[in-house]
Amino acid sequence: MFFIDLKYPVLYSLLLPLIGSIILGMWGRRFGQRTIASVAISTVFGSFLLSLYIALKFWGTGDPVLLSFGNLIEVTGLEIPLGFHLDGLSVLLLTVVTAVASLILVYSTGYMVVRSSSSRFFGLMTLSVFFMLALILADNFITLLIGWSGIAVTTYLLIGFRFYNSDTVQSAKRFFIINAVSDTALLVGLILLITSPIALNYSGTGAGLTYRAVFENLTTLSVTDKPFLGSLVPLFETIAILIFIGAAGKSAQLLQHIWLPNTSDTPIPAIALMQSVTTVAAGVYLMARLHPVLLFAPTAMAIIAVISALSAFIAAGVALVQTDMKKILAWSTISQVGLMFLGCGVGAVAAAIFHLVTHAVVKSCLILSVGSVKYAMEGETDIRRLGGLKSLLPFTRVAFLAAVAALSGFPMLAGFFSVSEIFHGTFTLPFIFGWKWLAGIVGYAAIPVTAFYAYRLYYRIFEGEYHKPPGVEPSEPDLSMEAPVWISAALSVIGGIIAFPKPEFNVIDRYLSPVIDPPMISAIGFWGRTEDAFSSYFFMPITVGVFLIGYWVARNIYLRRPDDPREFKIHHKDLHMYLWDELRVEEILDVILIRPAKWIVSWLWREVDEGLIDRGIVEGTGKSTFILARMVNLLRNGYTRYYLLYLAIFITLVIWLASRQE
Amino acid sequence: MVTTDLTLIVFGPIVLATGLLFMRHDDRKGLFELAFGVSIVPFLYSLTLLRTFDPDGHAFQFLTPDRFRSWIVIEDVVNIEYLLGIDGISILLVLLTTFITPLVILTALRRPRENYRQFLLALLALESCILGCLCALDLFLFLVFWTASLVPVFFITGVWGTGRKLSSAVKFIIFSLIGCIALFASAFTLRSLSTHGSFNIIELLNDPNIQNLGPYGQSWLFWGFFxxxxxxxxxxxxxxxxxxLNRDSPATGTVIINTLMLILGTFGFARICIPLFPDAAIAFAPAIMVLAVISIIYGAWLASIQRDMRRLIAYTSISHMGFIVLGLFSLTQNGLTGAILHMVNYGICICGLTIIAGILLERRGSLKITDFGGLIKSAPTLGVMFWIIAFALIGLPGLNIFASLFLIITSLFEHGNYLIGAITLTGLIWLAVMMLGLIQKIMLGKATSPAIEKIKDLDRREFYVLALLVLLMFYFGLSSPSLTSKIEPATDRTYYKVHPYTPFSSETGGDQ
Structure with a gap:
């Protein structure tokens, strides 16, 4: 009975990380390193095992599982449960998140072994995983928001992990504020959605606040009441844009990206977790989860697709010229997530999730091996001072090369399949009209750039001359750090098989099509368009082609002469500086937003609060009372005749007033 | 339901506190124990009230029995009654008051150093006055408690405060007295216009004369109370x-002022302004909503540049009270419910924050923000509590403030106030900027002076107080129906008072 129902496995896989983090938070300071790590790993890994069980079981039944813990909000017309819901999308991500998180935690045991406050670190990592699971499993918008902002909090705390450094604190605060801005947009979007007629059941109550109810309403309306749904399209455009802003804040898309590259002092495992499975992935998940709304907002979709494609391209361009390993990978994440958003923007949601999965594995491998390099080189992260580590870190090198190849679209590796899938969707799906060509071409242009910077990173770290810093003896790290890197490298090599072309074995298709397809079909029906006929295989050779361009250029430049080409720096000085300064978004924001805001606020305090209200009105009242009193005092001059005069005036007044009454 | 329970709750603290007078003034422990015991009694008592309170029953429950009601009676001229009673709006606030006061006494074990006995007496007197305001159903009685509450606040600040304490206390008194004049004038005018010439709020609510004043007739009275x-x-x-007042009050005083005194204002809106003058409320709601939004943004902005933590807390309060006013004057069911809920949630959170400020003041001897920095190293538990409370105050989903904010803002959107709703939400950004700035300056970074490294973490007593508040934040954040089920029937009544002609339009999810 226990195992017939998936309820309990789902419940425990959700709660295990929470239990772990509570244990670490309450008593972690008393534990030794080993105990702390084993609590964190065992809870997350236990959650992974359960999710594996759920995934296998789910393959058979496929019935969604519902969990509910009372109501969060219950008033007239609004009833929002603290509910969780397991469907294909959540199963897939549940497995991936817990798996990658387990790897990262195992890695952390080696990486953090000499550091203090590891109970705080492991507690936060586990808590972050819990909130991600809560987000993935959430049943309705408010439960989703709880997971969503829980991720924000844990990310904030992880970025600011070394709180004694004021730069670190500043970047943590920067993250949270960007996040607050985007969350506000998201909240407006969700409230618009919740209060829209779509969210209401036809019985008139607002019980339809689960996604399923909203999306079912959408599906039904697209068949039964087209004109009504058509009249809501402007609303959906607004909602879609707001949700995009919200998701882009978490996923560090352009203009809201500034928090991600500036996490220099954050522990590497935390960066790996943020960039592969929690913070950045949360935005993509949100877009994927809410895609039925997007499908009825064609303009918004076009905007999202084009902006994301541009974001992917430009971010890859920034990664070209950076020299800090962590920064290159951060910009790479921004670029790759741009591709996922492109997928969501054109309606290729399954492809976007596929890319999310492969990217999670690849990026965690990359970041963790960069961590190993940093560990071996005692904190050096600038690629200008690295090089020739091929023979010193042979195992890390192979893993890193595999991940680089998978990231840049080397044929038959994980990234290759998912990227091709995204472009397949971009060029064939009918939602955004001709904009798909713009978005697709710009997006495709990001692939050679990706290949270039990825291989540049590899060549500059591992090939070429070995610069031996004084007093450093680089060697391969412990097994606890090596094994996760290897496993994730292996997964990035073979990861593509989860979208095996044969439909029976296509995991992505299996899990996602029940979630993705019905709204997609109803939307295509609603817009009255048909799909173009391009096969998925059509795009694979193109991907190989563009990948080879980038790879060939990088190989030619760096394998022979492992230094950045001076020609580019000299001939395109401005562009180079612009990319080197990471687009200068922060500086621009500082000038147009932060400084004026500070000035206005201090003006308000000085002039309005203290000046106008306090000195003007409040003290003015006091002073005028005083002046009035002085004037009245003048009447009191001691002459009896004046007093008699006052009396006469007073009596006259009284008589006059009394006579007026009649 | 007619009982004398409320009299015991309202007068319990002040009457029992007279016991303090019979104790030695230097017996701190004894004084503390007695005061704590005295303040816990009304809390337990109000818990039993909560248990027997029937949200779906009569509007006002636990009314004072008829035989005790007559207070100042001159045949055919004056009929002032002693009438106490509570409804869904006030019961939670009564509970909040009786709950916060013991906590405040608990955190004030070491301070103030001088005249501890008188201080406790003033504190308990203040509690009585606040409870009186919340329970009074006779306008005159309400005025008496309202005015009486100024006295303890004046003494708490003026005697036990710091800095320019007298000037701040006098400023408060002058502001409040202007309010009192308006209040008295409107209350007596209201009485003279009513059918029976009584101050009884229940009678006034159903008085045809008052209802038929029309929007312009009501507006003078409305603004007087407003x-x-x-x-x-x-x-x-x-x-x-x-x-x-915040800057110069003693730490303990600020808790009560921020948590309970301010709420009396919004409670007055919910109890008097809106139900008694519904036409005026509808007519002026847009203007008041704009004022509320200005308060929200302005408060958050000004809080972000304060140099003193207690002034910062004061501006945070102004900001949050703006949300409550906004919810009340959205004049929708969910907005009203959200506003009442927000009073409770805000009370819990700001109480926590102010207690933390008090702890910091006690440890460091100053609350200038620049005197802190890197505190988390020496006081990690304090830091965690601070963080949770700050996150609650900036409306993080899952914590209590979010639930009420969500109700308020959803009701705005539901009724087409998109612009106000969106601007209000940006207030949360500013609050976040401000709160994180505060935490950064106080908790994070390097320790700025050796004095900070010596600051002790929470002791057991402080830990339990704050942990209790934090637990409540989580509990009410994850299950707000436990509160809204009590509030909703009462706010529904207010709503139908305001919108009498559309009693059942809510069936389709609001009157769109």
Whole structure:
């Protein structure tokens, strides 16, 4: 009975990380390193095992599982449960998140072994995983928001992990504020959605606040009441844009990206977790989860697709010229997530999730091996001072090369399949009209750039001359750090098989099509368009082609002469500086937003609060009372005749007033 | 339901506190124990009230029995009654008051150093006055408690305060007295216009004369009450007394002022302004909503540049009270419910924050923000509590403030106030900027002076107080129906008072 129902496995896989983090938070300071790590790993890994069980079981039944813990909000017309819901999308991500998180935690045991406050670190990592699971499993918008902002909090705390450094604190605060801005947009979007007629059941109550109810309403309306749904399209455009802003804040898309590259002092495992499975992935998940709304907002979709494609391209361009390993990978994440958003923007949601999965594995491998390099080189992260580590870190090198190849679209590796899938969707799906060509071409242009910077990173770290810093003896790290890197490298090599072309074995298709397809079909029906006929295989050779361009250029430049080409720096000085300064978004924001805001606020305090209200009105009242009193005092001059005069005036007044009454 | 329970709750603290007078003034422990015991009694008592309170029953319950009601009676001229009673709006606030006071006494074990006995007496007297305001159903009685509450606050600040304490206390008194004049004038005018010439709020609510005043007739009375309550809340631009009072009050006093005194203002709106003058409320709601939004943004902005933590807390209060006013004057069911809920949630959170400020003041001897930095190293538990409370105050989903904010803002959107709703939500950004800045300056970074490294973490007593508040934040954040089920029937009544002609339009999810 226990195992017939998936309820309990789902419940425990959700709660295990929470239990772990509570244990670490309450008593972690008393534990030794080993105990702390084993609590964190065992809870997350236990959650992974359960999710594996759920995934296998789910393959058979496929019935969604519902969990509910009372109501969060219950008033007239609004009833929002603290509910969780397991469907294909959540199963897939549940497995991936817990798996990658387990790897990262195992890695952390080696990486953090000499550091203090590891109970705080492991507690936060586990808590972050819990909130991600809560987000993935959430049943309705408010439960989703709880997971969503829980991720924000844990990310904030992880970025600011070394709180004694004021730069670190500043970047943590920067993250949270960007996040607050985007969350506000998201909240407006969700409230618009919740209060829209779509969210209401036809019985008139607002019980339809689960996604399923909203999306079912959408599906039904697209068949039964087209004109009504058509009249809501402007609303959906607004909602879609707001949700995009919200998701882009978490996923560090352009203009809201500034928090991600500036996490220099954050522990590497935390960066790996943020960039592969929690913070950045949360935005993509949100877009994927809410895609039925997007499908009825064609303009918004076009905007999202084009902006994301541009974001992917430009971010890859920034990664070209950076020299800090962590920064290159951060910009790479921004670029790759741009591709996922492109997928969501054109309606290729399954492809976007596929890319999310492969990217999670690849990026965690990359970041963790960069961590190993940093560990071996005692904190050096600038690629200008690295090089020739091929023979010193042979195992890390192979893993890193595999991940680089998978990231840049080397044929038959994980990234290759998912990227091709995204472009397949971009060029064939009918939602955004001709904009798909713009978005697709710009997006495709990001692939050679990706290949270039990825291989540049590899060549500059591992090939070429070995610069031996004084007093450093680089060697391969412990097994606890090596094994996760290897496993994730292996997964990035073979990861593509989860979208095996044969439909029976296509995991992505299996899990996602029940979630993705019905709204997609109803939307295509609603817009009255048909799909173009391009096969998925059509795009694979193109991907190989563009990948080879980038790879060939990088190989030619760096394998022979492992230094950045001076020609580019000299001939395109401005562009180079612009990319080197990471687009200068922060500086621009500082000038147009932060400084004026500070000035206005201090003006308000000085002039309005203290000046106008306090000195003007409040003290003015006091002073005028005083002046009035002085004037009245003048009447009191001691002459009896004046007093008699006052009396006469007073009596006259009284008589006059009394006579007026009649 | 007619009982004398409320009399015991309202007068319990002050009457029992007279016991303090018979104790030695230097027996701190004994004084503390007695005061704590005295304050816990009304809390337990109000818990039993909560248990027997029937949200779906009569509007006002636990009314004072008829035989005790007559208070100042001159045949055919004056009929002032002693009438106490509570409804869904006030019961939670009563509970909040009786709950917060023991916590405050618990955290004030070491301070103030001088005249501890008188201080406790003033504190308990203040509790009685606040409870009286919340329970009074006779307008005159309400005025008496309202005015009486000024006295303990004046003494708490003026005697046990710091810095320019007298000037701040006098500023508060002057502001409040202007409010009192408006209040008295409106209350007596209201009485003279009513059918029976009584101050009884229940009678006034159903008085045809008052109902038929029309929007312009009601507006004078409405503004009279409004000014008084707006000063107490405080609404921009009547707010400048609060930061000063906050800065110069003793730590314990600020808890009560921020948590309970301000709420009386919004409670006055919910109890008097809106149900008694519904036409005026509808007519002026847009203007008041704009004022509320200005308060929200202005409060958050000004909080972000304060140099003193207690002034910062004061501006945070102004900001949050703006949300409550906004919810009340959205004049929708969910907005009203959300506003009442927000009073409770805000009370819990700001109480926590102010207690933390008090702890910091006690440890460091100053609350200048620049005197802190890197505190988390020496006081990690304090830091965690601070963080949770700060996150609650900036409306993080899952914590209690979010639930009520969500109700308020959803109701705005539901009724087409998109612009106000969106601007209000940006207030949360500013609050976040401000709170994180505060945490950064106090908790994070390097320790700025050796004194900070010596600051002790929470002791057991402080830990339990704050942990209790934090637990409540989580509990009410994850299950707000436990509160809204009590509030909703009462706010529904207010709503139908305001919108009498559309009693059942809510069936289709609001009157769109």
């Amino acid at each position: 000014i008084a309550f707006a000063i107490r809340i405080p609404v921009f631009p009547l707010h400048t007394w609060l930061p000063d």
